[in-house]
Amino acid sequence: MSQQIYQDRLTAAALRDRQPVVVLAGGLPGHPAYPTSAPLWSEARRLLEDKIELHVIESADVWKEAEDADFMKLSVFSSYLSGFIGSRFDGPVHLVGEDVAASYMAAFALAEPRLTASCTFISSSLALPGNGLLDHLLLDADDDKPASERVNGCLASLCRTGTLPLPAWQGPDDSYGRFNRLLVAEGGYEVRFWPEFRLRQEEALVRLAHWGMQRPCLVVAGSDDPLCPSAHSFALHRLLSQRERHAELVLFGHCGHFPQAEHPRRFADLFARFVESTLV
């Protein structure tokens, strides 16, 4: 697609009542301590609904219908996302990737720039190869506890807001039965997920370093995030800034791993203003 057509589509998008945004929720399907985070977007979505048409995609929902051979493969996720955007929207959408899903988002945006209006990275350790500090989550997981209690304890350890987490954040336990079964049967994340994830992440880093995202980028994180220390966000912002003038970093103080849920009103306003600023 030529730059002019891309620009026309972006302008057309700007004229719509509500901007299309697709959020790729973080979390790890079937993970014993951190299985999901789509419900953490509920409040931000409610606050943004006048300005933004916000869709939250959870990787569990993508993969749960997949054939066994495709189960937990990022390539399946990218295909799904292409179809999702192509079938619903006339032009590019604003992408938001949270946590590990920010890495999916980057890989997708680099491969599909025509579908990408901007990229927002939430609590992402993309710039540091590997999987950040996610392994540390397992250290806190108490396998003897019921799943709901275990997940609640994990989410609580990631928040810096006393009234959180909310019960609704856990999601329905039975949604993840297949993930748990397959993960246990096939060696868990180390066999199914991380090898491809790390490969795609390395590819994304190389492409970002050489060509950049060439789309406006926003990096948001919490100052007290035990999974994604602020140094990770500084590194990501510097990487994105090498090739893209419109690259912004915002850290929230007194905030853990979930800025969109821990400071939802501030996040919603910040994000809406960022999206508006990309519309030229």
Place this chain on the structure above:
Amino acid sequence: MFAEKWTEIDGIRTRYFDEGDGHPIVFVHGGQYGGSGGSSASIWLDTAADLAGEFRVVAPDRLGQGFTDNPPRLEDYTIDASVAHTVALIRALGIGRCHLAGHSRGGFVVTQIAIDHPDLVSGITLVSSGTLSPGFARNHIVHANANAVSVRAGIRQGYERYFFNKALVTADRMAETTRLAGLPKIAEASAVMFDRAASSRYFVPSLQHGRVRLLRHLKRHGLACPAQLVWGLNDPTADPENGKILWDLFSAGKAHLELVVLNESGHFVYVEQREAFVRHLSGFVAGYLAGAF
């Protein structure tokens, strides 16, 4: 274009700009007495103009800088006198509780006011303040090996080193800065600072003692009001990571904190990333006024 206004603050004839309606934002520029860079409120005017539709925007020339009179006595060439002058101006203009935005050395001024006069301050924005971030600001490196052949060329060279995008060091900007730097009162302040040693006897000690006092307070108590730090990724005087270390000191308080880093901007981030700076500042102020955090 905003009109210049004048008032007298404790015998000091003071220039300021004051436009718009709404919650007041007071912009405090950087630099110091006798500085050859011609620091003044004028540097904030584009930012203030962008915000005047939503806020009351006030931008004074600090004591002994821009067109504001120099301090009357040698021993008044201190950072504390600059703080006191700014507080007196806020009271004299009846501004009331306001948001303070301070750049570089102006970051010291606004943070000190927020600590000493919490009744006057609803929140602060600190912009690229190597004065407050750890270690020494690298101004001396920025200006090292200066080889300009005239005052005008020297000012331009300094600004080009401060800016990421040299094209923004425009002829208009340099004309205003050169005009200010050429004022007899600036030459007089420079003579007091360096020939009569007000700098080494009063200004630098006041800044060093004040800085330790201020940072110690932040580490123990944080700040009672919301605080936002905005930094240029390419600031040659202090890295954004240094800003982060400063920002961490604020976290002893319970008020909301934000750190914003913007790409392709040097020391004057509000000039080089004008739209983004205004967007983040107005969003932050509007956010806490609405109780968003």
